[in-house]
Every structure is written in structure tokens, then in C-alpha cells.
Amino acid sequence: MIWTTWIMALREIRRNTMRSILTTLGIVIGVASVIAMVTLGRGATAKITADIASMGSNLLILAPGADRRGPAAQTAPAFKLQDAKAIVREASAVASVAPSATGTQLIVYGDKNWNTSITGTTNDYFEVRGFAFAHGGGFSDAEESTGAAVCVLGETVRHQLFGLQDPIGATIRVGNIPCAVVGTLKTKGHSSFGNDQDDFVAIPLATFQRRIAGNTDVGAIFITTVSDHEARRATWQIQSLMRERRRIAPGGADDFTVEDMKEIAKTLGSVTGALTGLLGAIAGVSLLVGGIGIMNIMLVSVTERTREIGIRLAIGARGREVLLQFLVEAVTLSALGGLVGAVLGLGASYAGAREVGLPFKIAPDVLLLALGFSTTVGIAFGFFPARKAAGLHPIDALRHE
Amino acid sequence: MSTGAAATPLVEFRDVRKVYGKGDSEVRALDGVSFTISDGEFVAVMGASGSGKSTCLNVLGCLDSPTQGAYLFRGVEVGVLSADQLALLRRNFLGFVFQGFNLLARTTALENVELPLVYRRVPAGERRRLALQALADVGLLGREHHTPAELSGGQQQRVAIARAVVTNPSMLLADEPTGNLDSVRKDEIMRILVEMNGKRGITIVMVTHEPDMARFATRTVRFKDGKIAEDVGRAA
Numbered sequence: 001m002i003w004t005t006w007i008m009a010l011r012e013i014r015r016n017t018m019r020s021i022l023t024t025l026g027i028v029i030g031v032a033s034v035i036a037m038v039t040l041g042r043g044a045t046a047k048i049t050a051d052i053a054s055m056g057s058n059l060l061i062l063a064p065g066a067d068r069r070g071p072a073a074q075t076a077p078a079f080k081l082q083d084a085k086a087i088v089r090e091a092s093a094v095a096s097v098a099p100s101a102t103g104t105q106l107i108v109y110g111d112k113n114w115n116t117s118i119t120g121t122t123n124d125y126f127e128v129r130g131f132a133f134a135h136g137g138g139f140s141d142a143e144e145s146t147g148a149a150v151c152v153l154g155e156t157v158r159h160q161l162f163g164l165q166d167p168i169g170a171t172i173r174v175g176n177i178p179c180a181v182v183g184t185l186k187t188k189g190h191s192s193f194g195n196d197q198d199d200f201v202a203i204p205l206a207t208f209q210r211r212i213a214g215n216t217d218v219g220a221i222f223i224t225t226v227s228d229h230e231a232r233r234a235t236w237q238i239q240s241l242m243r244e245r246r247r248i249a250p251g252g253a254d255d256f257t258v259e260d261m262k263e264i265a266k267t268l269g270s271v272t273g274a275l276t277g278l279l280g281a282i283a284g285v286s287l288l289v290g291g292i293g294i295m296n297i298m299l300v301s302v303t304e305r306t307r308e309i310g311i312r313l314a315i316g317a318r319g320r321e322v323l324l325q326f327l328v329e330a331v332t333l334s335a336l337g338g339l340v341g342a343v344l345g346l347g348a349s350y351a352g353a354r355e356v357g358l359p360f361k362i363a364p365d366v367l368l369l370a371l372g373f374s375t376t377v378g379i380a381f382g383f384f385p386a387r388k389a390a391g392l393h394p395i396d397a398l399r400h401e
Numbered sequence: 402m403s404t405g406a407a408a409t410p411l412v413e414f415r416d417v418r419k420v421y422g423k424g425d426s427e428v429r430a431l432d433g434v435s436f437t438i439s440d441g442e443f444v445a446v447m448g449a450s451g452s453g454k455s456t457c458l459n460v461l462g463c464l465d466s467p468t469q470g471a472y473l474f475r476g477v478e479v480g481v482l483s484a485d486q487l488a489l490l491r492r493n494f495l496g497f498v499f500q501g502f503n504l505l506a507r508t509t510a511l512e513n514v515e516l517p518l519v520y521r522r523v524p525a526g527e528r529r530r531l532a533l534q535a536l537a538d539v540g541l542l543g544r545e546h547h548t549p550a551e552l553s554g555g556q557q558q559r560v561a562i563a564r565a566v567v568t569n570p571s572m573l574l575a576d577e578p579t580g581n582l583d584s585v586r587k588d589e590i591m592r593i594l595v596e597m598n599g600k601r602g603i604t605i606v607m608v609t610h611e612p613d614m615a616r617f618a619t620r621t622v623r624f625k626d627g628k629i630a631e632d633v634g635r636a637a
Binding site: 004008011015307308310311312313314315316317318319320321394395398 | 497507
């Protein structure tokens with residue numbers, strides 16, 4: 001009987017194609033938005049986590065200033081190269097250290113120029129930040145210690161200045177200094193914060209200090225720990241070392257910060273996770289509204305089809321058979337709507353993920369949840385109209401105009 | 402007629418009363434009606450509007466139950482049956498033809514005729530065969546895939562008759578079956594009804610206000626103010 005009823009329901013749905021489409025539109029949009037929101041949201045979370053990991057594994061960043069956002073950042077004294085060396089020497093949980101100083105310069109090659117960020121640093125920087133060389137290599141020890149005019153290009157800079165030409169061995173002008181290109185880096189793409197990680201030129205720290213900055217300051221120091229689990233110990237070692245070197249009295253506030261990129265990743269991940277949940281919940285409300293839409297149309301349909309119900313009852317349909325018919329119709333409509341919505345939602349999230357460069361991964365739990373929920377909505381909101389239809393008196397139904 | 406059938410009439414009304422409303426607005430649609438109908442009869446029920454003839458048909462068709470008195474169908478008291486049991490009784494023993502045809506809109510003639518068989522759980526193949534046979538019996542073979550909107554009034558009523566007789570019911574109840582048709586179609590419908598009554602032995606109770614139509618019946622029951630005023634031509 002269920003089978004026959006289902007066939008009848010399908011026939012009824014096909015008979016009123018337009019009305020059926022409009023009825024299910026709410027469910028379609030609801031399911032599609034839930035799936036799209038959650039899939040994209042999870043993609044964003046995964047992307048942010050992966051991005052931060054790509055900034056360098058086990059990365060800690062030591063920067064002057066108690067709080068990056070506070071005014072103390074300006075007044076706190078800069079680090080010196082000796083600070084970086086002391087960390088390598090004394091902090092046992094630390095693997096490698098790359099001091100850096102940055103500034104912005106116009107660089108020129110031939111008739112092309114490009115405004116970019118110049119990072120003065122050591123050879124360890126590339127490994128610490130997770131960069132790989134595309135061509136050439138880093139600085140030699142001699143180049144580092146003498147402050148030679150050599151440079152390594154990020155992918156964006158290489159593309160802007162050289163296009164298809166081979167940059168290795170060419171001389172570019174960085175500010176006022178002619179610099180020989182010794183290496184180029186493989187691309188890392190945009191970070192989750194939106195900045196282009198490939199848009200920079202690296203030169204030896206000594207070169208930067210002497211010929212661009214004109215001082216011996218070091219800005220941020222990038223540090224990797226010996227293993228994943230040593231971040232806390234390394235942070236503590238660096239903190240106590242720096243307090244000692246910067247002569248901060250016991251009880252005094254740090255005038256520097258150590259940031260653990262993993263912690264930041266975790267925080268960002270939980271923020272995007274919460275946002276995903278919120279968006280999913282909002283989309284869920286539209287699913288509920290879609291269910292009410294189905295109930296609405298089914299109620300109208302019961303009134304509109306009162307005569308039909310009368311005919312069926314006269315022919316010998318029992319109340320429960322009429323109830324089943326309307327219930328099956330509502331459930332079929334909402335389940336079909338759920339299916340169409342799922343396909344649309346997956347399509348939209350696939351297109352969206354491609355557009356903004358997020359990873360696309362089907363979330364089976366959300367898919368099942370959305371389909372299950374839409375079917376439940378069909379049962380819940382289909383029952384009331386169905387019961388109304390089943391409770392009709394045959395004579396009243398037949399006389400209905 | 403066998404003696405068994407004669408002993409238990411197909412239907413029997415015993416002092417049936419049907420009252421609508423209460424107090425001052427009380428309407429006695431049926432006011433103490435008693436009669437029996439035997440297998441194979443073709444009864445025309447006549448009377449002015451409001452005389453109780455339609456109420457009588459509804460009670461006969463188990464669509465409505467009497468306020469008082471007893472309605473026996475093959476000796477079984479119908480008044481005590483539940484709504485579901487009444488539905489089963491309609492499903493298995495009764496067929497209906499209405500003045501307004503009452504076919505399912507946007508549904509083919511074939512599907513309309515198959516409908517009572519669906520509720521009887523007849524398998525699809527058998528259902529189709531029986532429905533096509535019923536459509537052939539009313540001369541509509543070749544139109545089985547037409548929807549009511551594509552059929553004339555007379556054709557629609559013939560589909561309705563096919564739907565009513567496809568289950569081979571004991572009794573066919575027709576409520577002004579020719580009311581919406583012109584005189585040529587009226588005769589056509591009546592001939593089909595007479596044929597169903599004569600060849601297939603289906604008992605027919607037909608409400609009509611046209612004496613011309615009542616002539617086709619073997620018995621005429623005339624209602625007046627909820628009571629039977631006249632009952633003529635009763636088969637022996």
C-alpha cells in the first residue's frame with residue numbers, strides 16, 4: 001500500500017509541477033544554504049589552519065613591545081643580533097633562529113620596477129618560515145658576515161621583474177644598492193590574513209642594517225622549536241632570557257611578546273568554527289521556514305482538493321489511507337527538495353571554494369543532517385494538513401465547491 | 402432470484418429518521434422511512450428538492466448514518482459500524498455515480514477507473530485489465546488516456562459509471578446522473594445503466610427529478626416531506 005501510495009504521490013506531484021516546485025523552494029534553499037555555509041565554513045577553518053602551519057612549523061615569533069596593538073610597541077627598544085645569538089646559545093628547546101629587519105623599497109630591473117618589502121635576515125629564515133628554493137640558493141656565510149649586496153626573490157617579485165627571463169646572476173637595484181640575485185623561492189600564496197607571502201626580497205641582515213636602515217636594530221625574531229610539544233617550554237625559556245637581557249625587574253611587565261603560531265591557529269580555528277556554527281544555525285532557520293511553507297501549501301492543497309478527498313472516501317478510502325496519501329506527498333516533496341537542495345548546496349560550495357581558493361571537502365554529517373531534517377520537516381508539517389484531510393466527512397467533502 | 406436472496410433483502414430501512422440541526426432549526430430530512438430493496442432491482446427515487454431523496458441515497462451509500470432507526474445491508478446493521486468499516490463496506494459492495502461526475506481532475510480516464518481497485522489492493526496488471534474492460538463496457542475504449550477536461554459531459558459520466566462498476570459492486574447509487582446532460586446524452590447514460598442492471602445484475606438506486614428518466618427503472622419510490630409518498634412497480 002505504501003508503494004502504491006507513493007506512486008500516487010509522485011503522480012500528484014508531477015500533475016502540479018509548478019506548485020510542487022514552489023512548495024519545495026523553501027526546503028531547497030534551506031538545505032542548500034545549510035550545506036553551503038557549513039562546507040565553506042569548514043573549508044575556511046581548514047585553510048586557515050593549514051596556512052598558519054605553512055608559515056613555518058613550530059614557529060614562534062619574538063617581537064618588541066608588550067602588545068602589538070599598544071603604544072608600548074614604539075617605545076620598547078629593538079632587539080640586536082646578539083639577542084638572536086643568545087637564544088640559540090641558551091634556549092635548549094629552540095632549534096633555529098632567524099632575526100629579521102624589514103623596510104619598504106623600490107626595486108628596479110631594466111625598465112621594470114616594483115615596490116616591495118625588503119627583509120634583512122639570515123639563511124635560516126627560509127627554513128624557519130617554510131620557504132623552499134625554486135632556483136639558486138641562500139646566502140653564503142661570507143656574504144652574511146660581510147654584508148654583501150646579494151638577494152633572494154620571492155615569487156611575486158621574480159614574476160614582476162623578470163617574467164619569463166632567468167633572474168639568477170642578474171643585478172637588480174634595491175633602493176640605491178645594486179644587488180645580485182642568488183636565488184628565487186617557490187610560492188607560498190596568500191596567507192589567511194590576505195597578504196601575499198611571496199611579495200618580498202630577502203638580503204643579508206648586515207647588508208640591510210648597514211646600507212638601508214643605517215642602524216643595528218633587529219625587528220622580529222623567527223624561532224622554531226625542536227619539536228611540536230616544546231613550544232611552551234621554548235616560550236618560557238625565551239621569555240626569561242629576554243627579561244634578563246633587557247633588565248626587566250621582577251614583577252615588571254614584559255616589553256616584548258612571544259607569539260606561538262599554533263595558538264593563533266587554534267584561536268582562529270575556533271573563531272571560524274563558531275562562525276560556521278552560527279551561519280549553519282541561521283541557514284537552519286530558513287529550513288524551518290521552508291517546512292512551514294510546505295505545511296502552508298499542503299493546507300491549501302487539502303482545501304483545494306476537498307472534493308477529491310470526498311471522491312476517494314466515497315470510493316472506499318479509509319481515513320488513514322487519505323492521511324497516508326497526504327503525508328507521503330508532503331514527505332516526498334520535502335525529501336525531493338532536500339535532495340535538490342543538497343546538490344545545489346554542494347555545487348554552490350564547490351564553486352565558492354574554487355572562487356576564493358578554499359579546500360572543498362564534502363561534509364557527510366551535514367549532508368545527512370540536512371536531508372534527515374528536511375524529511376522530518378515534511379513529516380512534522382505534513383501531518384497536520386494530512387490529519388485535516390483524513391478527518392473530513394465524505395458528504396461535506398463531496399459537496400465542497 | 403434464489404430463495405436465499407429473497408429471505409434477506411439487499412438493503413432494508415426500518416423506520417429510518419435523519420434529523421439535521423436542533424431546536425427551531427431542526428430539519429427532519431427522513432421521517433420514519435421503511436422499505437426494502439432486493440437484488441437486481443432498478444429503483445428510481447423521486448421527489449421535490451428537500452423531500453429527503455438525496456439524504457436517503459447518502460444513507461444507502463453509507464456516506465451518512467441515520468439519526469434513528471435501522472439500516473440493514475444484507476442483514477447487517479450499518480448504524481453501529483465505525484467510519485473505517487463503512488469505508489470498507491463502500492469499497493467492497495457499493496459504486497457511486499454523481500450528478501457532477503466527480504472525476505479526479507488532470508487524471509486520465511484509465512487512472513480514474515483504476516482508483517477503486519487501488520484501494521482494493523488489486524495488483525497493477527490486473528487493475529489495468531479490469532479498468533480497460535470497464536471502459537470498453539461503456540464504449541470509451543480508445544479514450545483511456547484522456548483527462549476529464551478532454552472529454553465531453555456524457556463521456557465523463559460514462560467514465561464515472563465505469564469507475565463505479567469496475568469493482569462489480571452489489572449496488573450502484575446514482576445521484577441525478579443525467580442532471581448535467583442534454584437529452585441525447587441522458588438516453589445514452591440511461592441505456593448503459595439499464596444494461597448494467599440487466600446484464601450484470603447490479604442493483605441500481607437512482608435519484609432523479611425527471612419522470613422521463615424514472616421510466617427506465619423497474620420501480621419508483623416517491624418522497625414527500627421525508628416520508629415515502631408512493632412506491633410503485635415493485636418487482637414481485
